[in-house]
Amino acid sequence: MDVQFILITVCALAATGLIAALILYFVSQKFKVYEDPRIGQVEGVLPGANCGGCGFPGCHGMAEALVKAEDLSKLMCPVGGADCMSKVAAILGKEVTAAAPKVAVVRCNGNCAARPKTANYDGARSCAIAAAHFAGETACSYGCLGCGDCVAACKFDAIKMNPETGLPEVDDEKCVACGACVKACPKNIIELRNKGVKNRRIWVSCVNKDKGAVAMKACKSACIGCGKCAKECPFGAITVENNVAYIDYTKCKMCRKCVAACPTKAIHAINFPPLPAPKPAEQKPADAAPAGQTPLENKPAAPAADAQPTKPQDTKAAE
Amino acid sequence: MKTFRIGGIHPHDEKLSAGSSIKVLPIPKEVKVPVSQHIGAPATPIVKVGDVVKTGQLIAQATGFVSANIHSPVSGTVKKIEDFVDGNGYRKPAIIITVQGDEWAEGIDTTTAIRREITLEPAEIIKKVQEMGIVGMGGATFPAHVKLSVPPGKKCEALIINGVECEPYLTSDHRLMLEKGQEVMIGVKILMKALGVGKAYIGIENNKKDAIENLQRLSTNFEGIEVVPLKLKYPQGGEKQLIDACIRRQVPSGKLPIDVGAVVQNVGTVYAIYEAVQKNKPLIERIVCVTGKPLREPSNFLVRIGTPVKELLDATGGLPETAAKVIGGGPMMGRAMVHTDVPVVKGTSGITVMDEKDAKRQPMQNCIRCAKCVSVCPMGLEPYLLSKLSMLNRLEDLRAENVMDCIECGSCSFTCPSSRPLLDYIRLGKGRVGAQLRAEAAAKKAAAEAEKAKAEAEKKETANA
Numbered sequence: 001m002d003v004q005f006i007l008i009t010v011c012a013l014a015a016t017g018l019i020a021a022l023i024l025y026f027v028s029q030k031f032k033v034y035e036d037p038r039i040g041q042v043e044g045v046l047p048g049a050n051c052g053g054c055g056f057p058g059c060h061g062m063a064e065a066l067v068k069a070e071d072l073s074k075l076m077c078p079v080g081g082a083d084c085m086s087k088v089a090a091i092l093g094k095e096v097t098a099a100a101p102k103v104a105v106v107r108c109n110g111n112c113a114a115r116p117k118t119a120n121y122d123g124a125r126s127c128a129i130a131a132a133h134f135a136g137e138t139a140c141s142y143g144c145l146g147c148g149d150c151v152a153a154c155k156f157d158a159i160k161m162n163p164e165t166g167l168p169e170v171d172d173e174k175c176v177a178c179g180a181c182v183k184a185c186p187k188n189i190i191e192l193r194n195k196g197v198k199n200r201r202i203w204v205s206c207v208n209k210d211k212g213a214v215a216m217k218a219c220k221s222a223c224i225g226c227g228k229c230a231k232e233c234p235f236g237a238i239t240v241e242n243n244v245a246y247i248d249y250t251k252c253k254m255c256r257k258c259v260a261a262c263p264t265k266a267i268h269a270i271n272f273p274p275l276p277a278p279k280p281a282e283q284k285p286a287d288a289a290p291a292g293q294t295p296l297e298n299k300p301a302a303p304a305a306d307a308q309p310t311k312p313q314d315t316k317a318a319e
Numbered sequence: 320m321k322t323f324r325i326g327g328i329h330p331h332d333e334k335l336s337a338g339s340s341i342k343v344l345p346i347p348k349e350v351k352v353p354v355s356q357h358i359g360a361p362a363t364p365i366v367k368v369g370d371v372v373k374t375g376q377l378i379a380q381a382t383g384f385v386s387a388n389i390h391s392p393v394s395g396t397v398k399k400i401e402d403f404v405d406g407n408g409y410r411k412p413a414i415i416i417t418v419q420g421d422e423w424a425e426g427i428d429t430t431t432a433i434r435r436e437i438t439l440e441p442a443e444i445i446k447k448v449q450e451m452g453i454v455g456m457g458g459a460t461f462p463a464h465v466k467l468s469v470p471p472g473k474k475c476e477a478l479i480i481n482g483v484e485c486e487p488y489l490t491s492d493h494r495l496m497l498e499k500g501q502e503v504m505i506g507v508k509i510l511m512k513a514l515g516v517g518k519a520y521i522g523i524e525n526n527k528k529d530a531i532e533n534l535q536r537l538s539t540n541f542e543g544i545e546v547v548p549l550k551l552k553y554p555q556g557g558e559k560q561l562i563d564a565c566i567r568r569q570v571p572s573g574k575l576p577i578d579v580g581a582v583v584q585n586v587g588t589v590y591a592i593y594e595a596v597q598k599n600k601p602l603i604e605r606i607v608c609v610t611g612k613p614l615r616e617p618s619n620f621l622v623r624i625g626t627p628v629k630e631l632l633d634a635t636g637g638l639p640e641t642a643a644k645v646i647g648g649g650p651m652m653g654r655a656m657v658h659t660d661v662p663v664v665k666g667t668s669g670i671t672v673m674d675e676k677d678a679k680r681q682p683m684q685n686c687i688r689c690a691k692c693v694s695v696c697p698m699g700l701e702p703y704l705l706s707k708l709s710m711l712n713r714l715e716d717l718r719a720e721n722v723m724d725c726i727e728c729g730s731c732s733f734t735c736p737s738s739r740p741l742l743d744y745i746r747l748g749k750g751r752v753g754a755q756l757r758a759e760a761a762a763k764k765a766a767a768e769a770e771k772a773k774a775e776a777e778k779k780e781t782a783n784a
Contacts, residue, residue: 118657118658119408119655119657119658122679122680123680123740123743124683124740124743124744126743126744126747128747129740129743129744129746129747132746132747132750133407133654133655133743134407134408134409134654134655134657135407135408135409135657136408139404139408141404141408141409141410210410
């Protein structure tokens with residue numbers, strides 16, 4: 001009697017289990033969501049920082065996009081770089097066209113000496129708040145506010161304020177070009193540019209759209225939109241719009257002719273070996289030079305007068 | 320005595336210029352008239368360089384409903400239409416006029432004779448207010464005709480006139496109520512007619528006893544106007560606080576005063592409306608209070624729009640060496656100016672000069688969770704929480720905590736024992752949430768329009784078939 005009772009129980013349970021398993025099997029077949037197994041593999045290769053620098057919500061989003069993409073050239077993990085992308089390409093069996101690595105570049109060189117203070121700000125130390133209150137502590141309404149929102153935004157410790165210049169500086173080695181600082185800057189000063197061979201870069205370190213005389217009065221190292229660099233450039237890489245020059249890094253061939261032509265030293269060239277003629281072009285001396293020299297020579301604010309100090313340099317460069 | 324029920328602070332009122340009667344400042348040699356002196360779309364200039372303009376002539380036309388006309392405050396020649404550096408350092412377009420004499424445009428009554436009889440019909444009054452470019456003169460500069468145009472389905476039950484001037488230092492409204500009481504009362508009557516209401520309250524804080532007495536005496540001749548003396552408390556001049564203080568109604572979150580049947584106007588605006596309706600005079604001059612402890616003679620001036628602030632300061636004996644900060648507006652809600660070559664605009668209620676000791680902000684320390692900010696917030700918000708959420712950029716949470724209800728009065732920052740810049744951060748978060756809300760509203764509108772267009776196209780198709 002007892003044995004029979006146990007048998008019935010066991011059979012009933014087994015039958016219920018079997019039916020449930022069958023239902024589950026059919027349901028899972030019917031409502032199956034197919035996920036490409038390669039997505040998991042690709043995600044495993046990605047750094048997993050979930051920084052959003054690629055433009056997707058985290059590494060999983062990027063992995064999905066990579067698997068879906070026909071051509072990988074437009075997608076780039078800024079943190080993992082070329083190594084990571086070649087691993088991804090191997091998994092997907094596609095070719096990777098190495099996208100040029102980028103780096104954040106600060107487009108303001110109005111340091112304390114070049115840009116005299118016209119007001120004092122003692123409110124909350126945040127660029128976003130300062131920008132909502134007023135244009136800045138100096139007469140330049142486009143320049144760096146110096147409260148360090150970019151520093152706070154960087155997750156890779158790659159950007160730091162230099163207390164001497166009051167401007168942020170980017171560490172080439174640490175910067176992964178995720179673009180967080182670009183978004184954080186209320187003045188739109190930071191730009192992602194090509195990292196360049198041996199980290200060599202040339203850029204116009206100013207975004208002041210004021211007319212030459214006004215810009216010059218506010219900041220001695222401002223771009224005054226004189227257009228000399230554009231005339232000098234043999235590759236047509238420089239355009240002057242709204243009184244400010246811009247170097248297109250896809251066209252620039254790093255000849256450095258514009259650097260010598262700039263009357264206010266607003267064009268910066270870093271990590272280059274020194275030019276045969278005038279000055280070493282290492283970052284620090286290049287930064288310090290305009291602050292030390294121009295105040296004496298460029299006193300008259302009219303743009304016509306700006307031509308004077310550049311003449312000797314032009315001839316030197318030609319030699 | 321009445322006051323609003325939630326929160327509030329008691330700063331020293333420091334009404335240094337309360338005893339100084341309104342002086343007419345001479346017309347300057349050159350005026351800069353910004354084309355955006357109000358909330359809403361900037362006006363479009365309708366004059367060219369070289370044009371000769373008369374005082375009171377329209378020089379920039381309103382673009383859209385929420386915008387205001389701008390009239391020439393002087394007679395002379397248009398010298399330039401270009402950008403100037405505003406008090407906050409940013410560039411803004413302005414019409415610059417070189418002054419020649421003072422010849423008024425035709426049809427403007429420049430006499431001081433008082434006209435009591437209101438001949439215009441309500442719709443005509445609102446049209447006149449719009450034509451004359453009247454905006455809220457308390458500092459918010461919201462176009463006045465928008466507030467007077469009650470949306471269909473809603474009814475105005477009480478008109479409330481803001482004579483509170485709760486901002487410390489400022490006295491321009493005080494002097495106006497004292498010296499132009501008759502005109503203000505007629506102005507209130509005009510507004511009552513325009514809105515079709517039988518009851519108006521003029522709320523005045525108790526530190527202006529002479530103004531209360533003056534208007535109370537006059538109100539015996541004007542039916543339906545009641546002067547309400549109010550207990551001294553900041554920010555009583557806030558629209559929602561004043562409604563609560565005068566008629567004990569609270570405006571719900573996200574709603575407007577008209578939803579509780581109230582319309583609020585500043586006394587300065589009322590006076591400007593009197594001049595527009597009875598004298599046909601556009602808003603081209605205003606009373607500006609120039610005050611502060613370092614100044615030799617804090618005074619109240621009647622000045623033309625576009626006069627540089629520098630000249631106002633000179634008229635009080637010049638900007639002294641000890642001055643550390645010049646503020647456009649009062650010390651609570653005003654903004655520090657980067658330089659003083661800034662024109663007076665429609666919303667300039669005062670210029671406050673501060674010395675080093677008063678101007679200095681203390682360094683920020685850690686929040687000690689004393690909840691003083693919570694108890695003083697007149698909107699019943701939690702400022703410590705809002706500012707922290709704003710620092711962390713948690714916009715969804717900010718929205719859930721009703722950040723958009725903040726009236727930016729600064730009571731929280733004022734009271735904080737750790738000198739935390741609470742309002743600065745809240746304002747930042749409010750701006751971001753506001754941008755998000757506007758984007759959502761725009762997307763919704765676009766979607767609705769697309770659907771409408773689709774439905775119409777379908778209708779056409781079926782009609783054709």
